[in-house]
Amino acid sequence: MKIAFLGPEASFTQLAAIQLFPEDELVPQPNILDCFEAVSKGVVEKAVVPLENSIEGTVSMTLDYLYKTKGIKILAEAVMPIAHHFMMHHDSDSESVEKIYSHPQALAQSFHFLDEHFKEVPKQDFSSTAAAAKYVSENPDRNLAAVANQFAANLYGLRVIHHNIHDFEQNHTRFIIISKASESYENQNLKVLGEKSGLLVTLPEDHAGGLHQVLSVFAWRKMNLSKIESRTLKTGLGNYFFFINVVGEWGSALHHNALEELRALDAETYFLGNYKEFGLES
Numbered sequence: 001m002k003i004a005f006l007g008p009e010a011s012f013t014q015l016a017a018i019q020l021f022p023e024d025e026l027v028p029q030p031n032i033l034d035c036f037e038a039v040s041k042g043v044v045e046k047a048v049v050p051l052e053n054s055i056e057g058t059v060s061m062t063l064d065y066l067y068k069t070k071g072i073k074i075l076a077e078a079v080m081p082i083a084h085h086f087m088m089h090h091d092s093d094s095e096s097v098e099k100i101y102s103h104p105q106a107l108a109q110s111f112h113f114l115d116e117h118f119k120e121v122p123k124q125d126f127s128s129t130a131a132a133a134k135y136v137s138e139n140p141d142r143n144l145a146a147v148a149n150q151f152a153a154n155l156y157g158l159r160v161i162h163h164n165i166h167d168f169e170q171n172h173t174r175f176i177i178i179s180k181a182s183e184s185y186e187n188q189n190l191k192v193l194g195e196k197s198g199l200l201v202t203l204p205e206d207h208a209g210g211l212h213q214v215l216s217v218f219a220w221r222k223m224n225l226s227k228i229e230s231r232t233l234k235t236g237l238g239n240y241f242f243f244i245n246v247v248g249e250w251g252s253a254l255h256h257n258a259l260e261e262l263r264a265l266d267a268e269t270y271f272l273g274n275y276k277e278f279g280l281e282s
């Protein structure tokens with residue numbers, strides 16, 4: 001089976017994908033949109049993409065394409081500890097760094113460290129931490145640095161100058177497996193942390209109490225929510241859709257009726273799936 005992931009090799013997403021699909025062919029993609037498109041066009045069966053980080057929050061591109069990609073399902077979630085290191089080419093002068101490259105999530109997760117030690121040095125977003133490390137390794141004549149993981153440092157032959165530069169010790173990223181088919185994902189080798197469902201809800205029109213009505217559908221049924229995130233619909237300021245996680249197994253009449261009630265409220269509702277959350281190693 002072919003599994004797309006946000007590449008190149010040694011990205012955090014690859015580290016997650018290897019643990020989730022140890023037997024399968026992993027196909028690197030240059031960005032998150034390409035992961036969704038590879039699934040949607042049937043080039044791969046599934047993809048692993050980042051959804052949320054405990055320091056920096058939601059990966060907005062993933063949320064956008066969950067909404068935009070017709071018929072996409074979530075099969076599982078996996079949480080992995082994240083450690084960022086500051087690395088340069090072996091021949092580079094670490095006293096005069098010209099530019100620092102990384103994925104915007106990694107730059108944000110290490111913001112205070114970089115601000116304290118490299119305030120004047122320009123920071124540039126890259127498509128992934130691994131792509132940044134690769135770029136630095138390919139430009140040994142310049143004093144460039146990347147924020148990436150230890151595997152990227154090893155693979156691209158870079159020297160780690162500062163270890164563990166993420167601003168908070170507790171740093172975890174949540175990845176999801178996406179697919180067009182709503183099958184279940186099981187893995188006996190990984191620890192199951194929980195079970196949940198994902199929903200995308202769009203309110204009909206802006207009116208007083210609209211969100212309250214939607215939330216009350218879950219509240220009076222005692223359905224526990226672990227996440228609610230609003231994201232712009234890109235149709236004008238103030239227009240949002242909501243990504244909602246409902247804790248536990250899904251499938252009773254109670255759940256079915258909740259969806260019916262949401263639709264009766266004219267809240268456009270898309271069920272992303274009922275899936276397990278797994279724990280990964282760094």
Ligand SMILES: O=C(O)C(=O)C[C@]1(C(=O)O)C=C[C@@H](O)C=C1
Nearest residue numbers: 011012013050103105128129173
């Ligand atoms: O850049 C990478 O290596 C990724 O896999 C992406 C990503 C993300 O988008 O959150 C994954 C984990 C870390 O939080 C930092 C970056």
